[in-house]
Amino acid sequence: MTKITLLTMLFVVSIPIACCEAQSLGYSRNRIAMSFDGNSAPDHDYKWPTGDPDDWGALPASCAIIAKLGLQKQLVHCSYNNFIDSPPGPDAENQLKISADGVIKYWGFDRDVFFDVTIEQRQAVENLAAEMAMSTDRDPLYFIHAGLSEFLYLAVKEVVRNEKVDSLAHVYLVSHSAFNENDCRRKSHHTWNDVQQLSGGRIKYTKIKDQNDKEDPNHLWHSGKNFAVWHWMRDHPEPDVRWMYSRLKAHRGQVADISDCGMLFYLLVGDADGSPVKFRDFIGNRIVSKNHSE
Numbered sequence: 001m002t003k004i005t006l007l008t009m010l011f012v013v014s015i016p017i018a019c020c021e022a023q024s025l026g027y028s029r030n031r032i033a034m035s036f037d038g039n040s041a042p043d044h045d046y047k048w049p050t051g052d053p054d055d056w057g058a059l060p061a062s063c064a065i066i067a068k069l070g071l072q073k074q075l076v077h078c079s080y081n082n083f084i085d086s087p088p089g090p091d092a093e094n095q096l097k098i099s100a101d102g103v104i105k106y107w108g109f110d111r112d113v114f115f116d117v118t119i120e121q122r123q124a125v126e127n128l129a130a131e132m133a134m135s136t137d138r139d140p141l142y143f144i145h146a147g148l149s150e151f152l153y154l155a156v157k158e159v160v161r162n163e164k165v166d167s168l169a170h171v172y173l174v175s176h177s178a179f180n181e182n183d184c185r186r187k188s189h190h191t192w193n194d195v196q197q198l199s200g201g202r203i204k205y206t207k208i209k210d211q212n213d214k215e216d217p218n219h220l221w222h223s224g225k226n227f228a229v230w231h232w233m234r235d236h237p238e239p240d241v242r243w244m245y246s247r248l249k250a251h252r253g254q255v256a257d258i259s260d261c262g263m264l265f266y267l268l269v270g271d272a273d274g275s276p277v278k279f280r281d282f283i284g285n286r287i288v289s290k291n292h293s294e
Contacts, residue, residue, distance in 0.1 A: 211262030
């Protein structure tokens with residue numbers, strides 16, 4: 001093997017993963033919208049009254065993927081606690097607000113694109129509807145479906161009401177969860193099929209494999225009670241990565257589940273088979289440059 005060939009091989013393997021991502025669905029630095037559930041407060045009118053802790057770590061992990069690729073300005077909507085008709089707060093334990101505030105602090109996201117649906121439902125719905133309504137072939141919107149469908153239904157209903165329904169043909173929706181698509185917390189709520197029917201079948205829908213694989217902690221984004229596969233975050237030299245681990249650990253059931261971030265890993269990295277090791281290698285030494293990390 002010649003010295004030139006060896007040097008070329010070393011150069012290729014040393015390229016950071018964030019510089020050579022293979023994006024999916026034609027994504028090219030376009031606008032991104034996300035909506036999570038994750039409500040902290042119990043909902044006593046629902047069959048499972050406790051809050052839903054899985055997104056407490058998934059929202060930060062999702063934003064970490066966006067920030068690692070320098071796409072913070074492309075995030076135009078991030079709603080959370082999106083269980084419609086569920087109670088707000090309690091403020092001191094509003095776990096998704098803690099997560100949202102952290103990604104704004106550490107990674108330079110625009111505070112104005114984050115909405116707590118339990119207290120800002122109208123603003124959140126109108127914001128997402130406006131982003132959908134401005135979508136065109138040259139300026140599509142990519143929507144990450146990380147919560148139940150009723151919130152999305154309300155936003156699409158607003159688009160239709162404003163006579164902008166044709167814009168929905170330029171909205172790309174990524175899903176991985178039958179639960180998020182089909183569960184209804186109230187009898188009057190709607191499913192993903194209802195949303196698509198309301199849109200006239202216009203939304204471009206992609207469903208990847210469920211990003212949970214509880215049987216194999218080294219595959220995908222849900223390792224059950226096994227936190228050891230994520231200890232690289234806990235032991236990372238950068239405080240923002242260690243903070244991301246604290247959000248993973250916040251799960252009240254002590255379950256390591258950030259499965260919704262797999263949709264961002266698919267969209268932005270082109271990989272629907274993420275894992276703790278792949279995420280470790282993707283994050284590398286730091287998420288953002290020092291002058292944006294505090």
